[in-house]
Amino acid sequence: MSTEQAIKVQPGLKRADLQGAYTFYDAQMDDEALGQWVVDQFCSAGGHLHCGQEISNIDELDAFDRIVNATGPWASKLRNTQPGQPAYELDWVRGSHIMLDRPCSMAMLLQVPGAKRIFFVLPYKDQTLVGTTEIRQTSPDNPGPSESEIRYLLAAYNHYLTPFAHSGDVAATFSGVRPLIRSADNPSDATRDWAFERVGKVLHIYGGKWTTAQLQGEEAAQRILQ
């Protein structure tokens, strides 16, 4: 798109230094609804669900023939309750988001000023969702977005868009912790791939994404039956 076309579809874009834009297509989904759909499929296929039961040691599951450790960011914690050196280590990389109380006419991917990474500005439930960050943590637990992450996202947004967004325009914030296989010094360069480790009757899953979850689940099912 030319500068004029870009400003037409996204009137908030600042004109200064804008040389043009390109369009691409991506999908947006409701993770809670998709997760619930998977649960419903499982239950209608005859599966039994036991929710809210924290497993603190794999030994607690001794009565079962086969076990899959699909605890995402906490996978290493359960793996470490078994003997031997784990085959993989996880990097916990927090991604934070802010919700601005204003509409957004079009989704955008923009480069973070002065950094080799991108951030997004998306229309979401009549508001504007801005994300995300990549902050390495020493634990899988989610402390929520820090003040500096909120400032970082506001500064990135304000670099490209008007009207200026103040901290008072932030209607909500949230974050999640990505379970990434340790593979690079810079979390932006870390692989978004996944890996399996079999220890006795337990299959441990490291990493993965929503977009690859079905493939990963099918492979996990084949491996656990071997």
Ligand SMILES: Cc1cc2nc3c(=O)[nH]c(=O)nc-3n(C[C@H](O)[C@H](O)[C@H](O)COP(=O)(O)OP(=O)(O)OC[C@H]3O[C@@H](n4cnc5c(N)ncnc54)[C@H](O)[C@@H]3O)c2cc1C
């Ligand atoms: C900021 C961010 C951005 C992302 N962006 C994308 C994206 O663009 N595209 C994409 O496809 N995916 C994305 N993801 C998804 C992500 O990459 C993973 O798919 C997801 O976080 C991991 O899913 P999971 O099912 O392995 O773990 P989780 O969804 O974290 O589920 C693990 C479950 O295990 C439970 N649990 C943990 N420990 C125990 C225990 N001891 N006993 C019992 N239960 C336990 C937890 O309560 C939780 O319910 C993003 C994630 C984040 C955080």
